[in-house]
Amino acid sequence: MSNGKRLHPTAIIFKLMYSIKNAIYVAIPPLIASFGNDFFFWVIIGVGVLFLLFVLYSVVDWLRFTYAVVDDELRIHQGIFIRNKRSISKHRIQSIDLTQGVLHRIFKLTKVSIETAGSNQGVDAALSSVTFEEGKAVQDALKSKGPVVETEEEQQEEPDYPKKSVTNKELVIAGSTSGSIGVILGLMLLGFSEVERFIPESAYDEATRWILALAIEAILGLVIFFLVILWGLGILGTVIKYGRFTITRYEDELFITRGLLEKKQMTIPLKRIQAVGIKESLIRQPLGFASVYVEIAGGEVKAGSRTLLFPIIKKANVEQFLHEILPEYQEVPTEFTKLPTRALPYYIISMVFLPAIITVAVGIFLTDFIYLPIILAIAAVLFAILKHRTHGSHISEQQITFVTRDFSKDTILVKHKRIQSFEKRQHFLQRKQNLATVRISMLNNFAGRHESVSGFELEDADHLSDWYSLRKRAIPNNSDEN
Amino acid sequence: MREAPKNRIAKDALKAWKLTAIIVMSVFWALTIGGFVLVYFMDWSYWVISFIAAGVAILTYVTVFLIPKIRWRRWRYEVFDQEIYIQHGILIVSRVLVPMIRVQHVDTKQGPILKKYRLASLTISTAATTHEIPALPEAEAEELRDQISVLARVDEDDV
Numbered sequence: 001m002s003n004g005k006r007l008h009p010t011a012i013i014f015k016l017m018y019s020i021k022n023a024i025y026v027a028i029p030p031l032i033a034s035f036g037n038d039f040f041f042w043v044i045i046g047v048g049v050l051f052l053l054f055v056l057y058s059v060v061d062w063l064r065f066t067y068a069v070v071d072d073e074l075r076i077h078q079g080i081f082i083r084n085k086r087s088i089s090k091h092r093i094q095s096i097d098l099t100q101g102v103l104h105r106i107f108k109l110t111k112v113s114i115e116t117a118g119s120n121q122g123v124d125a126a127l128s129s130v131t132f133e134e135g136k137a138v139q140d141a142l143k144s145k146g147p148v149v150e151t152e153e154e155q156q157e158e159p160d161y162p163k164k165s166v167t168n169k170e171l172v173i174a175g176s177t178s179g180s181i182g183v184i185l186g187l188m189l190l191g192f193s194e195v196e197r198f199i200p201e202s203a204y205d206e207a208t209r210w211i212l213a214l215a216i217e218a219i220l221g222l223v224i225f226f227l228v229i230l231w232g233l234g235i236l237g238t239v240i241k242y243g244r245f246t247i248t249r250y251e252d253e254l255f256i257t258r259g260l261l262e263k264k265q266m267t268i269p270l271k272r273i274q275a276v277g278i279k280e281s282l283i284r285q286p287l288g289f290a291s292v293y294v295e296i297a298g299g300e301v302k303a304g305s306r307t308l309l310f311p312i313i314k315k316a317n318v319e320q321f322l323h324e325i326l327p328e329y330q331e332v333p334t335e336f337t338k339l340p341t342r343a344l345p346y347y348i349i350s351m352v353f354l355p356a357i358i359t360v361a362v363g364i365f366l367t368d369f370i371y372l373p374i375i376l377a378i379a380a381v382l383f384a385i386l387k388h389r390t391h392g393s394h395i396s397e398q399q400i401t402f403v404t405r406d407f408s409k410d411t412i413l414v415k416h417k418r419i420q421s422f423e424k425r426q427h428f429l430q431r432k433q434n435l436a437t438v439r440i441s442m443l444n445n446f447a448g449r450h451e452s453v454s455g456f457e458l459e460d461a462d463h464l465s466d467w468y469s470l471r472k473r474a475i476p477n478n479s480d481e482n
Numbered sequence: 483m484r485e486a487p488k489n490r491i492a493k494d495a496l497k498a499w500k501l502t503a504i505i506v507m508s509v510f511w512a513l514t515i516g517g518f519v520l521v522y523f524m525d526w527s528y529w530v531i532s533f534i535a536a537g538v539a540i541l542t543y544v545t546v547f548l549i550p551k552i553r554w555r556r557w558r559y560e561v562f563d564q565e566i567y568i569q570h571g572i573l574i575v576s577r578v579l580v581p582m583i584r585v586q587h588v589d590t591k592q593g594p595i596l597k598k599y600r601l602a603s604l605t606i607s608t609a610a611t612t613h614e615i616p617a618l619p620e621a622e623a624e625e626l627r628d629q630i631s632v633l634a635r636v637d638e639d640d641v
Contacts, residue, residue: 297609420608422579424483431575441610448610465483470564470581 004066004077008109011065011129015058023050067127069141074114076125088125090142092116095253095267098135102261110135114142115267162324166245166311174242174291174312175235177283242311249325254309268307272296274418274442275449276329277306278318278411285409290315292322295444329413333401336392337463343435343455344388351384352377391453393438393460395467400440402451412451418442422468423452424461436461440468483577487560487567494599495557495617499550501595507542514538559615561626563633566606568613584608585634590623606630 027047034043057080065078072090077083098110112127112135127138166174243260254268275295284290290313293306313321323330355377362373387405394401400419403411425437438461439452456464466472517531549572558569566580585606592602602623604615618626 417583420584420610421581421613423576424578425571425574425576427574441608443609450610462484465577465579469483469579470583471562 004068004075005134006066007062007127008107008129008131008134009062010103010107010109012055012058012062013103014128015061016054019054019058020051023054069138074125074138074142086125088114088116093142094269094272096139096142097265097267098132098139098263099265100132100259100263104129105261105263108132112138162249164247164310164321164325166242170312171239171242171245172235173287173289175238176231177281177287177289177312178234178238238311242308245311247309247325254325256307256309266307268294268296270326270328273326273328274444275412275414276309276322276326277413278315278332279408280315280410281408284312285315288315289313290318292318295442295449297443297445328415329399331396331399332411332413333394333396336394336401336403337456337460338392339388339453339455340435340457342433344385346429346435346455347384347388348381351380351387355380388455391455393453393456393464395464400464400467402440402453404451404453414440414442414451416468419468420448422465424465425454426458430455434458438464483567483579486569486577487558489559491554491557491559491615491617492599492601492619492622493554494601494619496550496554498595498599498601498617499553500546501598503542503545503550507538507546510538510541557616561630561633566613566630568615578613580606580608580611580613582630582633585630588627588630588634590627592620 027050030043031047034040060080061078064080064083065076067074067076069075074088074090074093076086076088078086093114093116095115097113097115099113100110104110108131109129110132111129114125114127116124127135130138240260242258245258246256248255252270254270256264256266256268258264258266273294274297277293277295278290279293280290291311292309292313294309296307309325310321319330319332322332355373359370359373359377363370390403390405390409392403398416399413400416401411401413403409420441420443423439423441425439426435430436434457435454436456436458437452437454438456439450441448441450443449514531514535517534518528520526521528521531552572553570556570556572556575560567564582566582566585568578568580570576586609587607589605589607590602591605596602596617599617600620601617602620604618604623604626606613606615615623615626
């Protein structure tokens with residue numbers, strides 16, 4: 001058949017590393033178990049033989065893997081015993097991205113990931129290691145833009161597409177306010193100021209108290225030191241992961257490059273975007289920062305992984321950002337239909353339920369520490385109030401916007417046509433009080449996303465349902481696209 | 483979503499649900515009777531087992547008589563040209579709108595109990611959710627399935 005090209009020999013190393021990574025859990029227990037006794041020697045030999053087999057396998061696998069671009073198709077032949085020949089038509093390809101790990105970058109190589117529609121990983125393809133020029137060539141050859149546009153593009157070398165990059169300052173802010181590190185830090189500091197109260201007075205006399213206090217201070221210092229280090233690592237991690245983050249808007253796709261050590265590319269066809277979210281975590285919200293993400297249908301299947309459109313941005317600039325990069329979603333409402341006050345008790349009850357039980361339990365068994373769960377319960381009440389005040393909705397012609405809060409405040413923008421189904425719920429108390437819960441379902445790269453807000457005024461909920469109902473929409477005017 | 487959907491599901495759904503609940507409860511009763519036998523032979527106190535029997539009796543009443551009745555009374559559906567409208571729920575009443583253009587496929591299903599009463603259930607799937615109308619007369623379910631599948635056949639190239 002056709003003479004395909006081989007991957008760059010470093011593909012052997014990647015394959016080998018991959019195999020070893022999978023086998024390591026099997027190899028470690030016997031190694032540890034036999035450490036120091038007579039079998040150790042044999043186990044070492046076994047592992048060595050296994051390693052050689054892996055090397056052999058990786059080499060043969062490399063020898064048997066060829067690819068070629070023929071007539072608008074990518075053809076891949078692979079497999080040692082079972083030969084697998086796959087052709088992917090360029091018209092079916094949704095995105096081709098070049099990713100460079102550290103090793104790739106040392107040798108000026110790249111990985112080419114090819115994604116087709118559908119979320120089945122088995123259908124997609126990847127060239128684990130080719131030279132960068134080759135990867136670029138494959139990418140150009142398979143981009144389904146049509147030859148006319150391609151030549152045009154090459155001559156002008158990228159006309160003025162909207163583009164936005166992250167600055168170093170933003171990165172540091174993103175890192176220092178990222179994730180749980182900050183929360184842990186705050187909680188720990190708060191917790192340690194209380195620590196001395198935990199030691200009952202009668203437990204030790206003056207002398208030991210002094211030593212103990214010293215020890216506690218030392219431990220405290222150590223822990224804080226440790227946390228600061230963790231925090232620093234968090235910042236470093238963010239800088240490495242999102243360093244040189246750039247997002248570019250083309251006609252019908254978004255293109256993201258990021259990474260300081262590992263360079264990643266990602267193409268998001270606009271068609272696949274199901275919703276845009278603006279997330280403000282508890283630490284970022286008071287500082288006025290947010291991150292912008294999208295829910296995408298299909299693609300890499302990973303629970304809870306959202307694709308960031310921008311790692312950190314001033315909340316006030318989000319609208320401007322969307323206006324430039326994703327004008328389809330540029331409408332970020334500021335006024336929301338809020339929940340009536342009589343919905344508040346349900347929020348409080350659901351939040352306080354657990355702390356209340358804990359309070360009772362502690363009250364019975366550990367009466368001395370009763371103040372702890374009570375603090376927790378008060379925090380829960382405050383949080384419930386915060387939640388109740390945050391939640392809301394907004395509708396415009398084509399878009400619904402929900403604001404919700406778990407811990408972070410999440411503003412989610414969804415187009416009418418991206419909502420798969422709409423649900424209004426009332427339990428018997430809500431029925432009596434004319435309240436309702438609204439839930440909308442949309443598609444994403446995992447099991448779908450179902451966003452619900454409880455405690456709407458019934459009239460407001462019905463207003464939302466009228467907005468969603470195609471039967472009722474059909475009367476004023478026909479919906480237009482996007 | 484101000485008014486409830488118009489159509490009720492088949493009256494026989496009540497019988498089918500009752501039968502299902504009776505089958506489940508008979509397992510509990512068998513266990514309870516087994517418990518009594520054990521208590522008799524082992525000469526234990528009847529206290530605990532009587533308590534359990536009372537619990538099972540209440541559960542039987544709730545699952546065989548109460549729940550099917552409320553559930554049936556609550557279940558409504560209506561199929562429009564543009565969307566499907568469903569109401570269900572016992573304590574929490576839920577009303578769902580599924581636009582026809584979002585419907586990916588429709589199935590009818592029939593287990594042995596539904597078959598006995600010539601009923602079938604209809605399942606409507608979108609890309610992110612599934613919805614079931616639990617007990618319709620066989621012929622009606624099939625007719626509805628075909629009707630929905632025709633209505634859902636709207637040209638829309640995106641997801």
